[in-house]
Amino acid sequence: MRVRRICDGDRRVVAVHHGPSDTWVDLDAAAAVFDRSVRGPLTQDLVDLLAARERGRDMAQRLADRAVGEQVAMVTPAPALPVDVTSLRCFLGWEKHWVQAAHSLVRRNLRAAWPFIRAYETVGRRTFPALRPGAAFGDHPDYYTGNHRTIRADGDEIPWPDYTDLLDYELEFGVVVDHPIRDATPAQATAAIGGFVVFNDVSARDVQWDEHRRSSFGPVVKTKTFASTMGAVMVTPDEILPHLDDLDASVVVDGETWASTSTAGMRWSPGDWLSYASRGEEIGPGELATSGTLPSGSGLEIDRWIRPGQTVTLSIDRIGSVSNRVGAPSTASTPR
Template sequence: MRLRVVAGQRGEGVALWDAPRDRWLPLRDALAHRAAADAGVRALLSDVQDDMIAFLAGGTAVREAALRLAERLADEAFAADLTPRLPFAARSLRPFLLSPRHSEGVARGMAARYAPSEVLRQAEEHERATGETFPGFRPRPLMLSLPLLYQGNHNALVPSGTPIAVPPYGHDIDFELELGFVVCRDVRDADPEECREAIGGLVILNDVSLRDTQWEEIHGSPLGPVQKCKSFTTAMSSEVLTADEVLDDLASLTGDVDVDGERWASGRADDFAHPLEVCLARACAGETVVAGELFSTGTLAGCSGIELGRLPQPGATVALTVPRIGTLANRFGGVSA
């Protein structure tokens, strides 16, 4: 089920994509309609109509109630303001790095753009002589045996349509097409099966990155490569796909990147080193992960500019599309004050 927050006649709230009628159905307006007389449906939906996380936590019963409501009101018209909004207020943002192909691709791309020519020559000679990947480009072994994550900045999340400025301390801005997954109930020291039940839905994320700053932080900071290069902005789709739709076949999700209408990249979530429930089990080991916390998968392989050897120009509009979820589009350019 696809969901988003819209503004209906009775204010903002959760809406579901009613595919048979090709419409977004605002739950608040639908429940207020005189034809929505099913007491059971009202009881299930009244407490979640304004809260995306609560809707996701309601599981199968709430989703089925929403579908019954849509069917009951099949012949009624509803207006919805679809101005892009964040679908929920994330309690935290913690990205994983799950794609080995992306890990290698971004290492190659960063080296090609910023490394001294002597390093590039050594890498080329090594690969030509051995037929093997240069050690500096290989994913680190720990990434393959353990889900690795870092702390992002949930206060910097913006919706589709928000212009993204270049911070004054760098210039090489880039996109990364990622999947986000939000937790809908608290978990602590939980096994993967319990964690699977706590994953409520998936969104599209653009992990906007400042590559020249990232290069500086990789080589100059003892705190790691993901500080100021990524903390200034992350964009999130308005649409949420309920986890039941995709957790059994995450590899089926595909994504496309278009820059000013030109297709730059396409990718698939088919090489992740760890399932999402294993990632969440790692995150909640020894600590409580609370409902509303947002995690990401890291970038789909090939879906960042640095991997392609080209970065978007100032003023470019970057549109990330995952067909089963929606589209996230933001204009890059300008310098933040």
């Protein structure tokens, strides 16, 4: 099931997609007409609806069918964040992305070392060790904690902060937790996933290189805390989990396809991510965990860079998309 949130002034309610008619239904308004007994958290809070699982989906489908049949409560929702995210954990999902991004950073910033690295890889037929993920990536899911307060909605402008000259997008998906877990097994963690959403982990690549080389806390401090974006539509896990390793994806900038990729080859599952993250701590409803960048899902990997005024659309089959215009840099920053 595809669900989203309607934000109209102080009104916050759930909208559900009616597949046969390709129509969105205001679930709270439909409940007010057809079944006031279910009106409340399940029709007004998306996380609560997701947590109700089959009971919630059955109720939403029943109301949507009646609403469409009687031409009541059908809406065209404006883009909005589907949930109020309470925390953000960003995982590393694909070794191929890491390797491609690392090669691009070295080519761009350590040109003198590049011939040696290429010779090593050509002769040895393997990736230069320093350009592979850390050893821990093979042992358990790897992640950093991002800034959930700077997540922007589908259609919002991506800000260009004054401390970077090299802005980049990153094509990812995220999962939202809908009930608490702690020290969960992968199966228990998977059962806590309420929905899937497309995510853009916006990055400042010149800052990333500087932080990687000189910071005590690694390359994800100011590099990634100023902005990210997420789609307006969330899809329930019953529609995604059976296909999670075989979803096509794309990056389109101003109508031109820059990259085509897929979710194939992900090292750890979302259940693995959340299981690891829940060790010794509670993860609760509204927390967001993201997949890391799909291979070739960033400008860094393909050496193609977004510019102010361009519109970036990231899409993943069955999950959805997120589209945002790139804002103008401040006067202190000149993109190159």
